[in-house]
Amino acid sequence: MNWAVITGASGAIGRAISACLAQRGFSLVLHYHSAEEPMQKFSFEISRRYNVDTKILPADFTSENSTRAFCETLESLKVPLQCLIHCAGGVPSPNSLSRITPSDWNTIFSLNATAPFFITQAALRLFVPNSDIIFISSISTKYGGGENTLHYAAAKAAVESIARGLARRLAAETIKVNVIRAGFILTGAHKKMGRTREDIQERISKIPLRRVGTPDDISRAVSFLLDSPFVTGSVVEVTGGD
Ligand SMILES: NC(=O)c1ccc[n+]([C@@H]2O[C@H](COP(=O)([O-])OP(=O)(O)OC[C@H]3O[C@@H](n4cnc5c(N)ncnc54)[C@H](OP(=O)(O)O)[C@@H]3O)[C@@H](O)[C@H]2O)c1
Numbered sequence: 001m002n003w004a005v006i007t008g009a010s011g012a013i014g015r016a017i018s019a020c021l022a023q024r025g026f027s028l029v030l031h032y033h034s035a036e037e038p039m040q041k042f043s044f045e046i047s048r049r050y051n052v053d054t055k056i057l058p059a060d061f062t063s064e065n066s067t068r069a070f071c072e073t074l075e076s077l078k079v080p081l082q083c084l085i086h087c088a089g090g091v092p093s094p095n096s097l098s099r100i101t102p103s104d105w106n107t108i109f110s111l112n113a114t115a116p117f118f119i120t121q122a123a124l125r126l127f128v129p130n131s132d133i134i135f136i137s138s139i140s141t142k143y144g145g146g147e148n149t150l151h152y153a154a155a156k157a158a159v160e161s162i163a164r165g166l167a168r169r170l171a172a173e174t175i176k177v178n179v180i181r182a183g184f185i186l187t188g189a190h191k192k193m194g195r196t197r198e199d200i201q202e203r204i205s206k207i208p209l210r211r212v213g214t215p216d217d218i219s220r221a222v223s224f225l226l227d228s229p230f231v232t233g234s235v236v237e238v239t240g241g242d
Helices: 012-023 036-050 064-077 102-126 150-173 188-192 197-205 215-226
Strands: 003-007 027-032 054-058 081-086 127-138 175-182 235-238
Touching (some): 003 102, 012 027, 012 036, 012 081, 036 054, 064 102, 081 102, 102 127, 102 150, 127 150, 127 215, 150 175, 175 215, 215 235
Parallel strands (some): 003 027, 003 081, 081 127, 127 175, 175 235
């Protein structure tokens, strides 16, 4: 039985992707940061529903020590890895252009770019042939971020470059590497950033398809990439035309 690792499996998009992979028969290593109880419940339910094995692994990717410990644990699991999804991310330190501090910058980069790179490096020994790595990036890379998220957009742009570099280097090992560039997806992340219902309505009015995306829109793109043996080094936009 082959395994998938999903970072940020406790988030809305991470849960949708995890369920999709379990449905496809993967056993799962599910990462979370703070949502321990919901993660335990989700892990139990998914394992029972799809008859797959699950393990849960906590880590704070804004901390170098915690990321290192996560990487060491991952390597020690010695599972045959066929899929690695980098979904942990977000904007823990939103701030305006003139107020972004070095600490805000480092926090955002650690979570959204640095940790995904070092987790991939640690996972390399576990991959079986014909594997996939997928990074969840953001439409913000196209616009350079919003009012308080310039540093977030820069970190996601970095991860897109990391993905392209990995795709070229890992192709010989039959590991495909792709990016899903997510548009505006309705999850708890927006509320955490203080966005109001009005903010969200205004944002929707700028999306050509005139609706928000859902976590399932992203998991469908994951399925597409897993089913596409000739697609690597690509950025798949799931943005409603944004
Ligand atoms: N929602 C959107 O519109 C949108 C658009 C573009 C890209 N994205 C990207 O999609 C991914 C998932 O976002 P989401 O909307 O599903 O948000 P979410 O529900 O808030 O999930 C965020 C995930 O990241 C984890 N996380 C947060 N801080 C962390 C930290 N310090 N260390 C390790 N993990 C941490 C969370 O863990 P806990 O919950 O356990 O703390 C959770 O699993 C992110 O990479 C985000 O940047 C989202």
